Amino acid sequence: MxxxxxxxxxxxxxxxxxxxxxxxxxxxxxxxxxxxxxxxxxxxxxxxxxxxxxxxxxxxxxxxxxxxxxxxxxxxxxxxxRPVSPDIAEKLLTIAREKNIHLQVYQDDILYGAAETDKLIAYANAVQVPYTIEPDLIALAQKGFTKLLFIDEPEVLDPLQKELQLLFGESAYIAKSKRTYLEVTHPExxxxxxxxxxxxxxxxxxxxxxxxxxxxxxxxxxxxxxxxxxxxxxxxxxxxxxxxxxxxxxxxxxxxxxxxxxxxxxxxxxxxxxxxxxxxxxxxxx
Missing domain, CATH: 3.40.50.1000 (HAD superfamily/HAD-like)
Incomplete structure (x- = not known):
């Protein structure tokens, strides 16, 4: 059994x-x-x-x-x-900012966003958790993140996933949990x-x-x-x-x-x- x-x-x-x-x-x-x-x-x-x-x-x-x-x-x-390393976390934040893609991060079981966006609000409401606004996510990245989550449409996330897999290879685990969610965690x-x-x-x-x-x-x-x-x-x-x-x-x-x-x-x-x-x-x- x-x-x-x-x-x-x-x-x-x-x-x-x-x-x-x-x-x-x-x-x-x-x-x-x-x-x-x-x-x-x-x-x-x-x-x-x-x-x-x-x-x-x-x-x-x-x-x-x-x-x-x-x-x-x-x-x-x-x-x-198993947290994402500070180096990779900082690079992901930079990519999100340059491509103007929503990215929220998790540290010490707290959900952080750089700004109060519709995507952040909708996500927090759906999973029934609070969120904290921290404009300087780069500073937080120095401790590493438990997880980073990109939220956007599949036509944005699918090519992004391929790009991130090429950039980080086996240094990060990159997978979609929903058609509009792309998550990045430690490789283990x-x-x-x-x-x-x-x-x-x-x-x-x-x-x-x-x-x-x-x-x-x-x-x-x-x-x-x-x-x-x-x-x-x-x-x-x-x-x-x-x-x-x-x-x-x-x-x-x-x-x-x-x-x-x-x-x-x-x-x-x-x-x-x-x-x-x-x-x-x-x-x-x-």
């Missing part, structure tokens, strides 16, 4: 309206009561992921910032953190590396893990898990590498996956165990 399940948020656990169905919440809580380690693996900042974890009763360490930080709610120190900061670290800390083998996601930044998560599940709405890259394709995020795909691979096998095991007990009683009577 699987002992751990790591679930992406946007496009996976959350509907397009950024909600979680009551049925899905109840199913996750059943899995937790059974002893399954349920965690979140998201590009969102910790404070945003924590709100959803609290709503669902998830107490496991959370994989946040695309895997750049693993942290437990209530703990001041992160279990694992991806959901797969973070999942390996957390599983090792908990003494869980790779073969005992399910990973569920929908977008390009979930590819490493599905590769790292012993069993990878793509949502019905997932991009083709993720579907192609998945061991199973569930329903969409708007059709309770996470609930369906947990029912099929966590709850139903457990119930079947109980039925078999009960049948064996009855059989032994019968043999004793004979």
């Amino acid at each position: 699987y002992k751990m399940i790591a679930i992406d948020l946007d496009g996976t656990l959350l509907t397009d309206e950024l909600t979680i169905s009551p049925n899905t919440a109840a199913t996750i809580q059943k899995a937790i009561r059974m002893g399954t380690v349920v965690t979140i693996a998201t590009g969102r900042m910790f404070s945003s992921a924590k709100l959803i974890a609290e709503q669902l009763g998830i107490h496991a360490p959370l994989i946040t910032y695309q895997g750049a930080m693993i942290r437990i709610a209530g703990e001041a120190e992160a279990l694992y953190e 900061a991806n959901k797969g590396s973070a999942l390996f670290f957390l599983a090792n800390e908990l003494g869980i083998d790779r073969s005992e893990i399910i990973g569920i996601g929908d977008n390009h930044n979930d590819a490493e998560l599905l590769k790292a898990a012993g069993f990878g599940i793509a949502m019905g709405n997932a991009v083709q890259e993720v579907k192609d590498m998945a061991d199973y394709i569930s329903l969409s995020n708007n059709d309770e795909g996470v609930m369906h996956a947990i029912d099929k691979f966590i709850l139903e096998p457990a119930n079947a095991g109980k039925i078999l165990e009960g049948s064996e007990e009855h059989a032994q009683l019968g043999r004793k009577k004979l």
Whole structure:
């Protein structure tokens, strides 16, 4: 049986309206009561992921910032953190300014923007986190950033992604989490590396893990898990590498996956165990 399940948020656990169905919440809580380690693996900042974890009763360490930080709610120190270096952070800020592309940054679990733009406001409202305006982001960059996020249309971000990959190569992890989001983290900061670290800390083998996601930044998560599940709405890259394709995020795909691979096998095991007990009683009577 699987002992751990790591679930992406946007496009996976959350509907397009950024909600979680009551049925899905109840199913996750059943899995937790059974002893399954349920965690979140998201590009969102910790404070945003924590709100959803609290709503669902998830107490496991959370994989946040695309895997750049693993942290437990209530703990001041992160279990694992891989920030973008000051040098690369400064270069990215310069590129964003020269190309006039929105770039927001994260440091000490605080969302920073150089100016109060519509994109920053819309993002903060969507994920329910506050933001801080700091005109001199270059000064902040000297401590490095947990993550940097470009927000723009695909026709702007797609060529930018190729350019950044050529510029930084293996010195940064660059991936789209949505069609309008391009995220940059430390090269070791991806959901797969973070999942390996957390599983090792908990003494869980790779073969005992399910990973569920929908977008390009979930590819490493599905590769790292012993069993990878793509949502019905997932991009083709993720579907192609998945061991199973569930329903969409708007059709309770996470609930369906947990029912099929966590709850139903457990119930079947109980039925078999009960049948064996009855059989032994019968043999004793004979």
